[in-house]
Amino acid sequence: MLTLTSLGGAGTVTGSKHLLTNGDKRILIDCGLFQGLKNLRELNWAPLPVEPSSIDAVVLTHAHLDHSGYLPKLVRDGFRGRIYATAATHDVAELILKDSGHLQEKDAEYANRKGFSKHKPALPLYGIRDAERALEFFSIVSFGKPVQLPGGATLMFRHAGHILGAATADIEWAGRRIAFSGDLGRYDDPMLFDPEPVRQADYIVVESTYGNRTHEPGDTTERLGAVIDRTVQRGGTVVIPAFAVGRAQSLLYHLWRLKTAGRLSNIPIYLDSPMAIDATELLHAHRADHRLPPEICGAICGVATYTRDVEGSKAITANPYPKVVISASGMATGGRVLHHLKTFATDQRNTILFSGYQAPGTRGRAMLQGAREIKIHGQWVPVRAELDDLSMLSAHADANELMRWLSGFQQGPSRVFIVHGEDEASEALRVRIDKELGWDAAVPRQDQVFDL
Incomplete structure (x- = not known):
């Protein structure tokens, strides 16, 4: 049976x-x-x-x-x-x-x-x-x-x-x-x-x-660009909690499209996740498993500054200038993104941009449901930053x-x-x-x- x-x-x-x-x-x-x-x-x-x-x-x-x-x-x-x-x-x-x-x-x-x-x-x-x-x-x-x-x-x-x-x-x-x-x-x-x-x-x-x-219709690249534009105009940083495998690479693709279109020319982009960096490099190793031609794959992988070491990650958090930071984990349950949230979620000039499903019980779900403070490493952190959700990127x-x-x-x-x-x-x-x-x-x- x-x-x-x-x-x-x-x-x-x-x-x-x-x-x-x-x-x-x-x-x-x-x-x-x-x-x-x-x-x-x-x-x-x-x-x-x-x-x-x-x-x-x-x-x-x-x-x-x-x-x-x-x-x-x-x-x-x-x-x-x-x-x-x-x-x-x-x-x-x-x-x-x-x-x-x-x-x-x-x-x-x-x-x-x-x-x-x-x-x-x-x-x-x-x-x-x-x-x-x-x-x-x-x-x-x-x-x-x-x-x-x-x-x-x-x-x-x-x-x-x-x-x-x-x-x-x-x-x-x-x-x-x-x-x-x-x-x-x-x-x-x-x-x-x-x-x-x-x-x-x-x-x-x-x-x-x-x-x-159903996912929100619209041009993902344009939506992402609009979020970055308005955040940068008020002197803020965009922090994107992203799954290291899949979502981080999709974000790099759309950021590459924005760069190619002449936007974000002076905005630093950081991929602050060793695993996401390694996963991005796997696109080259498994070219038969995706649509991207080698030259575009290479361009996408080069759109961000990769941060592997902890000191480099701390330097991003300490940097007061506008920037885009992609970091894991995607639901803010762990990883380096927590350290960025402790700093950037407290300032209303910044934006926390979610890019995928947020499960019940996660910090990501709590923030999207309006939580004004989240607990990180045993401490309560106020949430004053703008919150947005790029649901079409799911x-x-x-x-x-x-x-x-x-x-x-x-x-x-x-x-x-x-x-x-x-x-x-x-x-x-x-x-x-x-x-x-x-x-x-x-x-x-x-x-x-x-x-x-």
Whole structure:
């Protein structure tokens, strides 16, 4: 009997883990870290409902932390199978997982040194050595080529857009075909390919991050330029919390377009994130995975001053002149951007510009909802800067684009499972699927088991 169980990403946009079980064989699709609300983050410390050693394989759709960030702990707790991913996903995961382990170690050390943690001592969920160990279990899979998984299953990856290396996962097992969307990207993205259609599936597992929303229309480059122009005119700095992989590179593309058009000629642009710098360089290594010609790729990568060392980052914060600062993390949950926010969020001349989805419980969501102070490193920081949201820059398909991808199936599946979304978003997508496609759709609860 083939079953599907969501061990994460059910009723929330984080912690994606979807388990296929056939007899005594288990395949986990994605292995994400819970982020955001405290009650979700605490789930990272709870044991999985199944023993990690009983999982035969992990299929990784892409490398973002909410899909890959639990892998080091899974391996440390006993997983010994293979982790199947595209080549670019492996390379991006190497950056993200090592950075995650490093940051957790640093955050724990900082909390212990400053004494603001409730835990004595504060400990990381995992460290950089755990991340390095997890990377040893990766097996590289090419797009469009079927590969055999343990227990007789077959896997095929197709382009999903979203970020470099991202894929949808088509798994055929026990006479059933299940299509996992992972995270779907935008159509007509200037950098990444459109989400590739999947023509047939008995079951579909689809994300719903923007299941109840459509992205704001308009020219992204122009909107970005307008925000920078008005901030600079009042002598301010634009701080952009950005996901180091995907969003940072998209921002560089639009900044390059502004520079090419003769704008921002005297405005310094800083990419203050070692991981984002490394991820940008991966565009050259994986040219077949994106649309950019080599010469444009090179120009984009050269539009900003790269800051790798801590002293350089501190110098940016101390610089009183107008500038653009791109720094991780994208939801202001950690990383160097927190130090910039402590300085720049307090001044009404500046702008904090968000560039993607902000999960519940994150500082980014709080600020966009009007919070006038945020807690950083145990201290309350007043928020006086202008706040804006460049929602059209999101790397996630919106509700209409999710429906477009679903409409690419040649016949209706037996059922659609709607995951990776807040309750309202998932339910809105379920209603649209029922109304427009006439398909049976369900929104799984955490740990709910479905027979396929």
